[in-house]
Amino acid sequence: MNYQNLNETASGAIILKGARPLDFTQELTGERVKKYTVSGVQGWTYNYAAKPVNEEILNLLQNLSDEMSLVDKYQDLLNGEMVNTGEKRKVLHQLTRGQLGKDVVENGKNIRKFYQEQQERVYAFSDKVHSGAIKGTTGKAFDTVVQIGIGGSDLGPRAMYLALESYQKITKKTQKMKAAFISNVDPDDANLVLSGLNLETTLFILVSKSGTTQETLSNELFVKKVLLENKLDPKKHFVAVTSETSPLANNPAYLDSFYIDDYIGGRYSSTSNVGGAILTLAFGKEVFAEFLAGAHEADKSAQEKNILKNPALLDALIGVWERNALGLPMTAVLPYSQALSRFPAHLQQLDMESNGKSVNRDGKAVAYATGPVIFGEPGTNGQHSFYQHLHQGTDVVPIQFIGFDESQVAYDIDVEGSTSQTKLKANLAAQIVAFAKGSPNENPNKNFAGGRPSSLLHNKKLTPGALGALLGHFENKIMFQGYVWNINSFDQEGVQLGKILTKAVLAGGAMDGALKAYADILKI
C-alpha cells in the first residue's frame, strides 16, 4: 500500500501551500444548502453547505483521497492488516459489530467469532441478572450497575449510556437497570457515587484490558472495602471485562469475566464488551444490538470511494482542508440534544488521542499539522456561554453541529406558538446561518463578520441505531484523517512518560530535582 506523507503527494502539496479562506458568506444560498448534502445510513445526512469548500476544492479532496488510496487502506484494516504499526497490532473494533473484510484468523481463532461469543456471553449473563437468577449477597435482585474504568473504558460507554437514558427511561420501554460510573483515582469520585447507591442491589463491572490500570484497580479495592464494611461479599457483586491474558481473567474474585483483546483500542471499545456489558445490563440486548447494527452500517458506507457519497470520508477531508490549507487548529462539536451531553468529551478522546501525533507511522517527524483540539457542549447551553468567542473572537473555530427533528421523548410544551423542541431546532438553524453569513452593523460591537464554517449532521431522532451510526461516522472520519496525515491513529505513547514519573514519585526514591520539588509542594 502507498503510505506517503501528506506533503509527498501532489494534492497534499497543493493543500499545504495554504489558501485564503473561501468567502462563502454570499455564496450560502438555499440552493447551496440543498446541494451540499450527502445521505448517510440510519437516517443521517451530512450537510456541508456552510463549509469553506467549492467544486474545485472538492475535486482536489477527491484527488487526494484517490492518490492516498484512503478507502483501500480502510479495506486493509478491515482485512486484518497490522495497521497499528507502533504496537504491531491489528485494529479490529469494526469486527465487534459485523464483518466487511476477509476472515481474520489468528492461531486458528476467528476473531469475529470470538467477539460474537463474548457478546453472547454478556447477553446470557444480563438475562440472568434481569430475571433475578443471579443475585447479590443478601439474595436481592440487582437494579443498578456501576462501571469502574477510565479513559476509553469510561468516556465512550458513559456518553452512550447518557444518550440512551432519555430514550429508554422516559419512553414506554422500561430501563432494565440504572447505571453509574467511577473513573477518577480521586477518592471523592468513588465516595460520591457510592453514597447515592443501595450496595445490596448493585453490580460492579471492572473494566481494564490489561488488568493493571492503576486508577481502576485502586477503585476496585476501594469499592470492595466499602462492600465488606457493609457485610457484602465482593465476589458476588463484581464482574470483569478484560483480556484473556490479564490477571482479572477467569478469576474467582469475580462472578464472571468477559473478554476483549489487544485489537480493540480503549477509545474504540464502545461497541465491544467494554460498552456492551453496561449497555446491555442497563437497556437489554435488543437495544445494544440495534446500536451495533447502526455502527456496522456506518462502517459499510465508509467503503464508498466517491467522497460526495461517503459522509465520514468527506467530513474527514474537509477537516484536513481546514487544518492544513486554512491552518485552523481547533474544532468545536456542538450537539443540539441534551442526550449527547457527554458525546463531545468522548469525541475529544477519540480524536485527540488518535491523531494528536507528531511522527508518522514509520516514526519520522511530520512536517505538517495533525489532529485538532476538540471541545464542545450541547446547544442551546453553549449559546449562552462560549459561542461569544466563536462568533466574535479573533480566531476562527470550525464547528460540527449535530441536530434532530424530534427530542428523545414526545412530552413537550407549547409556549408562544412553538414547542421547546421547535425552539431548539430554530436556534440551531439560526446559529449555522449567523456563523456563516454574519451581519453588518454600524455598531462595531454588534457587527458580525461571518465566514465561520460549520457542518450539520442531522437525523430524525437519536435512536440506538442512529447513535451507533453516529459513533461509527466519527471513528471512521478520524481513521481517514490519520491516513491522510500518515500517522498511526491507534497507539497512545503520550501517556507513558507520565506513568513512569508517577511510579518514581510513589517509590519516593531518586527523583529529578523538579519532580522532587513538585512532590514536596503537593506534600507527597
Added chain:
Amino acid sequence: MNYQNLNETASGAIILKGARPLDFTQELTGERVKKYTVSGVQGWTYNYAAKPVNEEILNLLQNLSDEMSLVDKYQDLLNGEMVNTGEKRKVLHQLTRGQLGKDVVENGKNIRKFYQEQQERVYAFSDKVHSGAIKGTTGKAFDTVVQIGIGGSDLGPRAMYLALESYQKITKKTQKMKAAFISNVDPDDANLVLSGLNLETTLFILVSKSGTTQETLSNELFVKKVLLENKLDPKKHFVAVTSETSPLANNPAYLDSFYIDDYIGGRYSSTSNVGGAILTLAFGKEVFAEFLAGAHEADKSAQEKNILKNPALLDALIGVWERNALGLPMTAVLPYSQALSRFPAHLQQLDMESNGKSVNRDGKAVAYATGPVIFGEPGTNGQHSFYQHLHQGTDVVPIQFIGFDESQVAYDIDVEGSTSQTKLKANLAAQIVAFAKGSPNENPNKNFAGGRPSSLLHNKKLTPGALGALLGHFENKIMFQGYVWNINSFDQEGVQLGKILTKAVLAGGAMDGALKAYADILKI
C-alpha cells in the same frame, strides 16, 4: 485613565514582535520550582516554574502592567466606573462579596447595601425552608431544590454546587437539600431531571435577570405543566431570582423573588443570589458566607501592583505572553479533583464569553489576538484521554493545573503502599514535569520533546473559602487580560444575532434562503 491598545504601548510592542519559546526544559530545576511561586489567599499558591518565562520576561510583564495601569483600572472598576462601555454599565460583582472601593451610590441607593439586603433575604428564606416553616402544596417540607437557568445562571452555580457537594455530603456536616439543574431548551433535559424527583418536596428557583430568557421561560412553563398534572400548586413551589424591573419581580406566581441588577453579568453572578439562592438552600448560609469571604479575599489581593505578589495579575500576564508573544491560541484547565469536574466548563464561559472579542472598548478592531479557547476535564481522567495530544500533538497547548494535598473526604484506601489521593498527586507532579522536560527516546513514538508549559494552582483542601478564592482568582485574571487587550470583557453581543434569526425562524415568515433551507432540513 490611559486606555490604550496593546500595540500602542512600549511593552506591548515588544511582546507583539513575537518570541521564540524559551527553552525551560533544562532550566526547570528544584530551585526554580521553589523560586517561581507566589502565595495567594485562603491557602492558595500559584506556581509558574514550568511557564516559559524568565527574569527578563517577568520584568517586561511588570512594565506592561505599570504602563497600562492595570491595577488602577481595577480600582476604577471597584469604585463604580462605567467599565462595561458597550452596554454603558458599571461592573459590580465584587460588591456581592465585600467592598474595596468607594461607596457606589445610584439614585440614593447604596449598591453594596442592596446586594447585602438581598443576600439576607435569601438567608432568611432558606432558614424558613430548612425549618419547615415554608412547605410545598401537600404540607411536606422541601428536601430538593432545582435551579432553572441557562448560561451564567447555570454553569457557575452548577460548578460551585458540585465542588461543595462532596465536601458537604460526605463529611460530618449534613447537606441541607440536594440540588439539580435544568438549563437546555431541549425538553429531554427537563424530562430527565424531573423523572428522578419527588415533586411534592421540590422547590424550583427560576433565574433570569431580564425575566425574558427564552429557554428559561419555556422550562418554567414545562415544569409548571408537570406540577399541575401532579396536582401541585406551582406558586407554592417556585421562587425567582431576577432584576427588580423584570416581569418576574414581585409576582404572585412565586413564593418570593430575590433581586440582582444589571451590574452583575451572568457569568460573574455565582456570588450574587444567582448562585446564592441554590447554594444557601443546599448547604446553609454559613457555607455560602465562607465562599463569599474567600472570593472577597481574592479581590483584595488582586490590588497588589507588584506582579510577583499578585497571582491573578501574574497569571493574566503570563497568559498574554503565551497568547501574543508565543502565538498559542488555547489553554487547557485540568483540575486534579473530581469535585471540580464542571469548573472547566464554567471557566470556558467566564473566559471565552468575556475575552472572545475582536473590537476594543471603543469599538475599533484590534490588531492582535485576544482571549484563548478554554477547555478541560479533571485529572487523572484526562490523562487517559486527550493528554496524548497535549504531549505529542503538533500544537503546543498551555496548561493550567489545579491540585490539592487532601481529597474532600478523609475516607481512602491504601493500595501498594499509597492511598488514592497520593496517587492522584503523584500523577499531577509527574505530568507537570513530563510536559515541561519531556524525555528523549530512540523510539520516536516514545520520544517527548517537552517544552509544553503549565502552571499549578495549589491548596491544602478545597474548602468553601478556597473555592471562593479560586473563583475570584479567575474572574480577576480574565479582567486583567481584558484590560491588556483593551477590550470590554463585560458585554456579550455575540449571542444577539442568533436570537434575532431564531425569532425569524419561529415567526415562519420572510427568511433568508439559507435559513429557510436549514429550517426545512430540520422540519421546523
